Amino acid sequence: MTSGLTRRQVLRAGAASGAALGASSLFFDRLVERALAQSGGRCGQLSDIEHVVILIQENRSFDHYFGSYKGVAGFQDPSALTLTDGSGLTVFAQPGYPNGFDGDHLYPFHLDSRSQQGECTNDIDHAWTVQHTAWDGGAMDEFLSVHMAPDVNGPQNGPLTMGYYTRADLPFYYALADAFTICDHYHCSVVGPTDPNRCYSMSASIDPDGQNGGPIVSTLVSDRVQNYGKFTWKTMPEVLQAAGVSWKVYEAPENLSPVSDNVLPYFKAYQQDPQLAANAFGNVYPGQFQADVLAGTLPQVSWIVAPVLESEHPPTPVTWGEVATADALRALLANQDVWEKTALFVTYDENGGFFDHVPPPTAASGTPGEWLTVNPPTGGAGGVMGPIGLGFRVPTLVLSPFSNGGFVCADTFDHTSTLKFLASRFSAQGVYVPNLSTWRNQAVGDLTTAFNFARVKGSVPPTVTGPMNQPSLADTRVWTSDCPTSGPASEISETGPGVQYYPVTVNSSAPPQEPGTATRPSGPVACKAKGSGTGGPVPALAG
Numbered sequence: 001m002t003s004g005l006t007r008r009q010v011l012r013a014g015a016a017s018g019a020a021l022g023a024s025s026l027f028f029d030r031l032v033e034r035a036l037a038q039s040g041g042r043c044g045q046l047s048d049i050e051h052v053v054i055l056i057q058e059n060r061s062f063d064h065y066f067g068s069y070k071g072v073a074g075f076q077d078p079s080a081l082t083l084t085d086g087s088g089l090t091v092f093a094q095p096g097y098p099n100g101f102d103g104d105h106l107y108p109f110h111l112d113s114r115s116q117q118g119e120c121t122n123d124i125d126h127a128w129t130v131q132h133t134a135w136d137g138g139a140m141d142e143f144l145s146v147h148m149a150p151d152v153n154g155p156q157n158g159p160l161t162m163g164y165y166t167r168a169d170l171p172f173y174y175a176l177a178d179a180f181t182i183c184d185h186y187h188c189s190v191v192g193p194t195d196p197n198r199c200y201s202m203s204a205s206i207d208p209d210g211q212n213g214g215p216i217v218s219t220l221v222s223d224r225v226q227n228y229g230k231f232t233w234k235t236m237p238e239v240l241q242a243a244g245v246s247w248k249v250y251e252a253p254e255n256l257s258p259v260s261d262n263v264l265p266y267f268k269a270y271q272q273d274p275q276l277a278a279n280a281f282g283n284v285y286p287g288q289f290q291a292d293v294l295a296g297t298l299p300q301v302s303w304i305v306a307p308v309l310e311s312e313h314p315p316t317p318v319t320w321g322e323v324a325t326a327d328a329l330r331a332l333l334a335n336q337d338v339w340e341k342t343a344l345f346v347t348y349d350e351n352g353g354f355f356d357h358v359p360p361p362t363a364a365s366g367t368p369g370e371w372l373t374v375n376p377p378t379g380g381a382g383g384v385m386g387p388i389g390l391g392f393r394v395p396t397l398v399l400s401p402f403s404n405g406g407f408v409c410a411d412t413f414d415h416t417s418t419l420k421f422l423a424s425r426f427s428a429q430g431v432y433v434p435n436l437s438t439w440r441n442q443a444v445g446d447l448t449t450a451f452n453f454a455r456v457k458g459s460v461p462p463t464v465t466g467p468m469n470q471p472s473l474a475d476t477r478v479w480t481s482d483c484p485t486s487g488p489a490s491e492i493s494e495t496g497p498g499v500q501y502y503p504v505t506v507n508s509s510a511p512p513q514e515p516g517t518a519t520r521p522s523g524p525v526a527c528k529a530k531g532s533g534t535g536g537p538v539p540a541l542a543g
Contacts, residue, residue: 059352
């Protein structure tokens with residue numbers, strides 16, 4: 001998807017978006033400390049969370065962003081699979097690179113944004129067929145070979161699948177992980193691209209049986225508008241609205257074009273119901289979001305669609321994605337009463353083709369709701385009928401007064417887990433997750449275990465590890481590089497290179513991880529009643 005924007009136009013657009021968000025001279029280490037300082041130390045309950053905010057960014061895998069982070073299932077994971085090529089190496093050494101290590105293997109290599117041009121890299125293929133090839137029945141050994149294929153990304157762009165970042169490149173994200181909860185087994189929902197994953201994030205389905213306008217397994221571009229109003233299966237916002245739970249989608253105005261990360265236009269109900277349409281398409285981000293927070297009128301559930309140039313979809317700058325997350329957090333912190341009752345989930349729609357070593361749980365062939373039964377689906381599946389998911393791991397941060405302390409949650413989640421969280425939180429109002437398959441309901445949790453509802457550190461912020469630079473739309477890493485040389489109105493093309501090729505480094509082992517161990521969050525606890533003693537947590541009772 002292209003629009004022929006020049007680099008100057010792209011940067012001007014980004015700067016304008018930043019101005020709209022309100023410039024701030026706060027360093028973001030102070031922003032993290034402020035968030036923690038405003039996080040109470042009392043024992044909490046799920047019902048204390050009155051506002052749920054969901055920000056879904058674009059196209060990054062867990063290893064790609066956090067493989068080097070401390071205490072997670074990252075680059076030094078002892079349970080990494082062994083290749084089946086007889087080399088004895090793990091899947092970190094992906095085969096298929098000429099003149100690589102031990103013949104033709106390539107380990108993950110650093111995309112250095114400080115001294116080289118790693119801030120922005122070209123997009124790589126992440127279509128349904130390519131992603132399933134990389135997965136290879138769970139062997140996880142075809143990431144490099146499929147992307148280096150001449151008819152996919154080729155020998156210059158293909159190796160990018162093995163690129164990764166460190167704390168030096170993503171200081172704000174790493175600081176958030178230090179301060180709150182990072183989930184290291186959160187998977188995208190579909191072994192595929194943006195649209196099907198975002199449909200799962202809003203409805204827990206891609207309609208695999210084709211009964212309601214699907215299935216959808218590709219991101220629609222040229223035929224996108226023609227498919228508006230085609231889907232008739234129920235979405236989560238419809239369930240919320242019927243239950244009397246308030247909700248909105250906040251979307252940046254530059255995204256309001258035929259190509260957008262908001263997939264609700266596909267659904268017929270939003271073409272017919274004015275209230276659904278107003279909530280889904282009538283709230284400009286960040287202005288209305290900020291106003292609602294300050295006025296104390298933030299709905300119970302909010303979805304944020306960030307400006308596309310801050311969405312982290314390659315080749316947009318990764319630091320601009322940090323800006324998007326920081327702006328959402330800053331808006332919530334502007335009203336302490338709102339922040340103290342809020343959970344902000346930051347995740348990614350899919351891995352964008354970037355390597356991840358953990359094989360996702362998948363359903364056996366024929367599992368109801370988890371394999372396609374209609375061929376060809378909308379967009380075409382290349383003869384690959386499944387599994388639908390789970391997809392590869394994506395970075396996920398849980399930012400809340402109820403998750404402060406620096407935790408790693410290792411439970412298995414996917415995008416339907418955010419919906420299950422809503423169902424758990426608003427169960428008394430009759431909220432449920434529509435379309436959720438029995439298999440997936442059993443395979444993933446509801447994200448309540450990512451919270452530390454037990455009292456931990458009170459109002460004193462923990463030490464934030466390492467120096468933290470201020471994410472900025474004017475970051476010199478952007479201005480002194482060619483990122484991006486061109487960009488679209490609301491999505492980035494995967495049809496060709498947009499920035500210069502990044503040089504490959506052939507390493508002889510998997511990258512190191514930061515030293516440190518994981519601390520697990522408490523999850524739900526039963527709090528003592530006021531006046532019964534300390535008021536601290538007691539173990540939650542089963543059942």
